[in-house]
Amino acid sequence: xxxxxxxxxxxxxxxxxxxxxxxxxxxxxxxxxxxxxxxxxxxxxxxxxxxxxxxxxxxxxxxxxxxxxxxxxxxxxxxxxxxxxxxxxxxxxxxxxxxxxxxxxxxxxxxxxx
Amino acid sequence: xxxxxxxxxxxxxxxxxxxxxxxxxxxxxxxxxxxxxxxxxxxxxxxxxxxxxxxxxxxxxxxxxxxxxxxxxxxxxxxxxxxxxxxxxxxxxxxxxxxxxxxxxxxxxx
Numbered sequence: 001x002x003x004x005x006x007x008x009x010x011x012x013x014x015x016x017x018x019x020x021x022x023x024x025x026x027x028x029x030x031x032x033x034x035x036x037x038x039x040x041x042x043x044x045x046x047x048x049x050x051x052x053x054x055x056x057x058x059x060x061x062x063x064x065x066x067x068x069x070x071x072x073x074x075x076x077x078x079x080x081x082x083x084x085x086x087x088x089x090x091x092x093x094x095x096x097x098x099x100x101x102x103x104x105x106x107x108x109x110x111x112x113x114x
Numbered sequence: 115x116x117x118x119x120x121x122x123x124x125x126x127x128x129x130x131x132x133x134x135x136x137x138x139x140x141x142x143x144x145x146x147x148x149x150x151x152x153x154x155x156x157x158x159x160x161x162x163x164x165x166x167x168x169x170x171x172x173x174x175x176x177x178x179x180x181x182x183x184x185x186x187x188x189x190x191x192x193x194x195x196x197x198x199x200x201x202x203x204x205x206x207x208x209x210x211x212x213x214x215x216x217x218x219x220x221x222x223x224x
Contacts, residue, residue: 034212043120043204043215044158051211090158092213102213106157 002027004093006105013081014113021076021108023091031093033074035065038088038107047089050074061085086112116141120205120216128224133178133192135219137205140186145207147188149180152202152218164188195223 003026013019025031032051036044048059055067065076074091091105120137127133139145149161160173162180170180177196181189188205200223205216 032211036215041218041220043217044206044213046212046214049212102160104158 002093002095002103004091004103004105006089006091006108008108009106010109010111012111012113015083016080019076019078019081019085019110021089021091021110023074023076023105025072025074025091025093027072027093027095029095030069031095033065033067034092034094035059035063035074035076036090036092036104037061038090040087044090047076081110081112083112083114086110116207116209116214118205118207118214118216120219122219123217124220124222126222126224127195129197130194133190133195133199133221135190135203135205135221137188137190137216138186139188139207142186142207142209144185145209147182147186148206148208148213149188149190150204150206150215152204153200158204162190197223199223 005024007022034049035047037047038044047063048057048065050057050067058064063078065074067074088107088109090107092102094102117140146165148163150158151161152158162170162172164170164182167182167185178192200221203219206213
């Protein structure tokens with residue numbers, strides 16, 4: 001069955017430190033990949049997406065993600081975390097443009113310590 | 115630019131009462147529309163999606179229904195709410211990609 005795994009439920013990072021959030025998927029083919037961020041009580045905001053081409057994609061707010069086909073991973077990174085980055089982050093995948101099959105991971109809560 | 119409006123932001127309803135949540139999209143035509151529910155610790159669950167007026171697909175059998183009376187309007191309804199319907203409901207649109215979400219409705223069924 002198709003699945004998306006975010007192995008870390010919570011992550012705490014010091015302000016100014018680097019960040020990497022993990023995402024692994026289980027699909028028969030290369031899916032389209034997304035990262036969303038959700039602040040408390042708010043909707044989800046798209047950070048970045050990967051459809052094809054360069055496997056390192058740049059997003060908003062200084063985030064980037066790298067698609068690694070051999071590892072079925074799409075990890076999110078940021079070189080220096082700001083306190084305002086504290087939020088929940090969701091990885092999502094879809095096998096084709098039919099969004100009825102969009103699958104989200106269960107999310108990783110990022111806490112930023114001073 | 116495109117915008118999505120979802121209301122109300124919060125709602126407290128007794129068990130057995132009806133429900134109507136509304137979502138509208140501006141700035142695009144014939145979008146795909148979606149209703150998701152987010153329960154604590156359970157991630158996002160797709161409830162319904164629509165590719166056009168009157169076309170609704172249900173992903174999960176439940177106490178809820180959806181309708182799309184106009185191109186950019188999507189409504190989530192229930193005739194009788196259950197305690198288990200409590201959660202955070204998110205409307206989203208795509209045309210065709212990626213998904214863009216509204217700010218959500220926090221529903222508490224008491």
